[in-house]
Amino acid sequence: MRRCKAEVERTRQRLLDAAEQVFSDRGYAVARLEDIADVAGLTRGSIYWHYDGKPELLEAVIDRAWFPWDQLPAEQTEAQPLPGIPQMASVLGQGIQQTLTxxxxxRSASILLQGHELRHVSERVQARLQGMQKRIRRYVALVIEQAGAGRLAFGExxxxxxxxxxxxxGALSxxxxxxxxGEQYPIGREVERFILALLLPGMEGG
Amino acid sequence: MRRCKAEVERTRQRLLDAAEQVFSDRGYAVARLEDIADVAGLTRGSIYWHYDGKPELLEAVIDRAWFPWDQLPAEQTEAQPLPGIPQMASVLGQGIQQTLTxxxxxRSASILLQGHELRHVSERVQARLQGMQKRIRRYVALVIEQAGAGRLAFGExxxxxxxxxxxxxGALSxxxxxxxxGEQYPIGREVERFILALLLPGMEGG
Amino acid sequence: MRRCKAEVERTRQRLLDAAEQVFSDRGYAVARLEDIADVAGLTRGSIYWHYDGKPELLEAVIDRAWFPWDQLPAEQTEAQPLPGIPQMASVLGQGIQQTLTxxxxxRSASILLQGHELRHVSERVQARLQGMQKRIRRYVALVIEQAGAGRLAFGExxxxxxxxxxxxxGALSxxxxxxxxGEQYPIGREVERFILALLLPGMEGG
Amino acid sequence: MRRCKAEVERTRQRLLDAAEQVFSDRGYAVARLEDIADVAGLTRGSIYWHYDGKPELLEAVIDRAWFPWDQLPAEQTEAQPLPGIPQMASVLGQGIQQTLTxxxxxRSASILLQGHELRHVSERVQARLQGMQKRIRRYVALVIEQAGAGRLAFGExxxxxxxxxxxxxGALSxxxxxxxxGEQYPIGREVERFILALLLPGMEGG
DNA sequence: GATGAATGAGTCTTCATTCAT
DNA sequence: GATGAATGAAGACTCATTCAT
Structure with missing residues (x-):
């Protein structure tokens, strides 16, 4: 019965997909391993061959999820020059749109936002959210800095x-x-517009 | 032991307080009725005298919770004239601050934001959130209308x-x-500033 | 609030009626005191003023019930001469019919026949059944004796x-x-006919 | 721990045996799954692996039980010629005796006779009883027909x-x-004698 | 006499987890 | 690697019973 590594990996991905779906649909606490196994076409018991338990499965799901803004540059580099504010607004708006679509x-976002009750399961959830927030802020700050260098009051x-x-x-939540x-509402566009409305006045007017 | 009406009412409030706390701390799904009973100084069984079960207890908690913005006027009336944008920004900012403090x-807010998994328990959760959103939007729209009547593009x-x-x-979530x-970060002030930054430019500049 | 004795007695009867009904409908074990109280137009708590608990209520119901054959004479007396076999058959048949109608x-019969599981509640149930059986047998034996004295083999x-x-x-069960x-099937008549068929041949033919 | 199919089947039988015993001893309503599990040498939870719940366990017990009269022929066939009345009386009497012994x-009989309160659990109980009654009656009617063909009034x-x-x-109840x-009293013999007393006179005397 | 609030023990049921196969 | 039988802990819910009013 020994399968090649690729086969195993595919099973694990199927399992993660299933977990992602069930965790986001029913909520982590209510989700049953049996549901996950059913969706993955496996049985409850076999989950334990791949993961240590329910919490570890959650962590694996969280760790696998990559959001558009996870790749935002945290620093100005030569290889990757910073965009202007309009382009940034577009990037972020599209990120939201894509995440919702x-x-x-x-599903991953839905799991992460499942509330601080997940704290008791894995502190990685909150860490992930915080990391995302920090990354976005740092990126925006960099872009603002570059766009209107020197013209903004300290702290502004x-x-x-x-x-x-x-x-x-807020848009995501x-x-x-x-x-x-996500398909029907242009939430991403709204995000873009309001980043512009928020940032451009103070920049251009300087 | 049967007590006078006031005493019974106090017991129910104690129960709701306890439920509010435990639901928000651990999350609805994980919350145990025993914990709630303990916090309320009652026993598991007596919860069932007052409420039909766990879901009904949740609904009672939700129905009791009133947020600052639940009283916002939905229409312009003589008795209650609409404020200007700065005052509105202040009101909303303080509402956020108060809710977090x-x-x-x-706790009530924390419960409502516990994710859409609560859908499976009571559709009232989502209805409540939607209602809150609508009320705030309507109010803001009214104030904007009054402040910059005619000067805004349709839909704007x-x-x-x-x-x-x-x-x-977003601030709340x-x-x-x-x-x-809530006590340490001036989140309410940030909300206020954001609203001003978003609304004033388009108004005054008109 | 003190009511006269008659009033109290009426309440107790209402309670016994209700208990009789609920015990026979749902079965003793499943019957809830609340159902009984509801039917009686009282509340759970007040049952305890009249009876010590559920088992005692059952006993009271059983003790109140009197079946037609409970009055059958256990001995030949001058005041109450024994009937002939045909008349006895008619009496017993009518007893069955009346009990079912x-x-x-x-309801009382239904409770008594609720199986030996009631043993664990009150040994009076089985005693009652045994008593009924004995009484009927003794009576039948007396009548047979009188009708065909001397002509039956010992033990017959x-x-x-x-x-x-x-x-x-069997007919009852x-x-x-x-x-x-009971209203639609002439079960009593069947009982009568088969008592005749069973007893007359051996008597008359002698 | 997963065992071979035969082992699993043995476990199920052990479970049914235990349920049969506990249901008949204490009565269905009062029977605790824990007792059943204990008797079967399993745990409460494992009952749910094999059956959906208490009612389904009852049904399985009922469906497994086969009484002597369940095999009585419902029709005259060449392969299985009908007996005479004395032989039938003997068969039925032995059936009763065996069932009680x-x-x-x-135990199975005891469960079925546990009263119509089981109606609320599974209508299969009553159906089973009715089926048994019908089968016995049909069989007896066939034998009577053959023994005294034409000499009985219609309906008799x-x-x-x-x-x-x-x-x-009645004997069973x-x-x-x-x-x-059952071991001490010759109830089967009584049944046999009753049947003879009831049926032979009308047959032979014709 | 009666009520209704409160108790607490009892039981079903669920489900993560284990493990022999 | 996977299965499915079995475990055991945990929790919701019921209900007989108590008791202050």
Missing amino acids: EPHLR RDARARAVGVFMF EALLLGLP | EPHLR RDARARAVGVFMF EALLLGLP | EPHLR RDARARAVGVFMF EALLLGLP | EPHLR RDARARAVGVFMF EALLLGLP
């Missing part, structure tokens, strides 16, 4: 970067909690 | 009202999910 | 009396277990 | 068949409800 991303730059992060968080379908 | 409000007013709602949602303590 | 009797008389008892038991309505 | 049969044949059924029902031990 692409099933895997949407960070406040605006934070505002962008909060707004994105709202859509997921209220079940707004 | 006052324990009861914070609602878009901005929506943006305010999304931002507030972020603080609750990441466990930011 | 009259609601109170039917008791065997036939026992057979009559068993047949009546069958009707109650299978839910045959 | 053999532990499995006695069925009435006597019914009487036999009722008597058997009485023994079970009053706890008469």
Whole structure:
């Protein structure tokens, strides 16, 4: 019965897909390993060959999920020059849109936002959320800095970067909690517009 | 032991307080009725005298919770004239701040934001969130309308009202999910500033 | 609030009626005191003023129930001469018919036949059944004795009396277990006919 | 621990045996799954691997139970010629005796006769009883028909068949409800004698 | 006499987890 | 690698019973 490594890997991915789906649909606490196994076409018992238990399965799901903003540069580099504010707004807006539209991303986001009750399961959830927030803020701050260098009062730059992060968080949370379908509503466009509305006035007017 | 009506009412409130706390601390699914009973100083069984079960207890908690924005006027009336944008920004900012600071409000908010998994328990959760969002948007739209009547492009007013709602949602979600303590961070002030930055430019400049 | 004795007695009867009904409908073990209280128009708590608990309520119901054959003479007396076999057959048949038709009797019988599981609740149930059986047998034996004195082999008389008892038991059990309505089927007449068929041949032919 | 198929089947039988015993001893409503598990040498939880719950366990017990009269021919066939009345009486009498003596049969019968309260659990109980009654009656009617063809008034044949059924029902019920031990009392012999007394006179005398 | 709030023991049921095969 | 039987702990819910009013 020994299968090649690729085969095993495929099974693990099927398992993660299933877990992702069930965790996001029913919520981690209510999700049953049997449901996950069913979706994956396996049995409860076999989950334990691949993962140590339910919490570890959750962590694996979380660790596998990569969001558009996870690749945002944290620093100005020669290889990857920073965009201007309009382009950044577009990138972030599209990130939101994609996250809400692409099933895997949407499910992963839904799991991460499942509330601080997951704290008791894995502190990695909160760490992941914090990391995402920090990354977005840092990126926005960098772009703002470059766009309007020197013209912003001390602290103002960070406040605006934070505002962008909060707004994105809100767009995501709202859509997921209220079940707004990503395909129909141009949430990404809204995000883009309001980043522009928020950042451009203070920049251009300088 | 039968007590006078007031005593019974106090017991129910104690029960709701306890449920609020335990539901928000551990999450609804993980919360044990025994914990709630313990916190309320009662026994598991007596919960069933007052409520039909765990879901009904959740609904009672949700129905009891009133947030600052639940009282926002949905229409312009003579008795209650609409404020200007700065005052509105202040009101909404303080609402966020109060919600994150006052324990009861914070817990209630935490429960409502516990993710769409609560859908399977009570559809009232989502209805409540939607209602809150609508109320805030309507209010903001009214104030914008009054402040800059006629000067906004069609649809622009609602878009901005929506943006305010999304931002507030984000501020709340972020603080609750990441466990930011309301007392230390001036989140309300940030909300206020964001609203001003978003709404004033388009108004005054008109 | 003090009511006269008659009033109290009426309440107790209402309670016993309710208990009789609920015990026979749902079965003793499944019957809830709340159901009984509801039917009686009282509350759970007040049952305890009249009876010590559920088992005692059952006993009270059993003790109140009187079946037609409970009055059968256990001995030949001058005041109450024994009937002939045909008249006895008629009496017993009518007893069965009445028990299956009259609601109170039917319910009581249903409770008594609820199986030996009631042993664990009150040994009075089995004692009652045994008593009924003995009484019927003794009576039948007396009547047989008188009708065909001397002509029956030793032991034969008791065997036939026992057979009559068993047949009546069967008619009752069958009707109650299978839910045959007393009003529509002439079960009593059947009992009568087969007592005749069983007893007359051996008597007359002698 | 997974064992071979035969082992699993043995476990199921052990479970059914245990359920049979506990259901008949304490009564279905009062029987605890824990007791059943204990008797079977398993744990409460494992019952749910094999059956969906308590009611389904009851049904499985009922469906497994086969009484002597379940094999009685429902029709005259060449392969299986009908017996005469004396032989039939002997067969039925022995059936009763065996049912009261053999532990499995006695327990199964005890469960079926546990009263119509089981209606609320599974309508299969009543259906089973009715089926048994019908089968016995049909068989007796066939034998009577063959023994005294043409000499019985219309309807008389069925009435006597019914009487036999009722008597058997009574013998069974009485023994079970009053706890008469099958080994000591010749109840089967009594049934046989009753049947003869009831059927032979009308046949031979014709 | 009656009520209804409160108790606490009892039981079903679920489900993560283990492990022989 | 995978299966499915079995475990055991945990939790929701029921209900007889108590008791202050």
